[in-house]
Amino acid sequence: PAARQEELARDAAAVIRLLETALVLNDEQGSSTREVGKLKARNEKFEAKALKLESELIDLRGKQENF
Incomplete structure (x- = not known):
């Protein structure tokens, strides 16, 4: 019984x-x-910011070509 209790x-x-x-x-x-x-x-936020910056860059390049 004691051994069983220990087990x-x-x-x-x-x-x-x-x-x-x-x-x-x-x-x-x-x-x-x-x-x-x-x-x-956080990644989605950075992706949205990168997309916005890419769009601004395209706009600026377009304006640069017109001048």
Whole structure:
């Protein structure tokens, strides 16, 4: 009985460690997902700015040709 109790205690401790690991990994994944979302939004903002600057450059080149 004592050996069985020790085995059950070790098994319970192992399950608790697995649960703790799963919680940590799940939290890290959520953090990574949020970070990816932020980076995508930032990238879209930069792409819009680049498009605007390209448009302005085309306009300026057109004006330069007319002078």
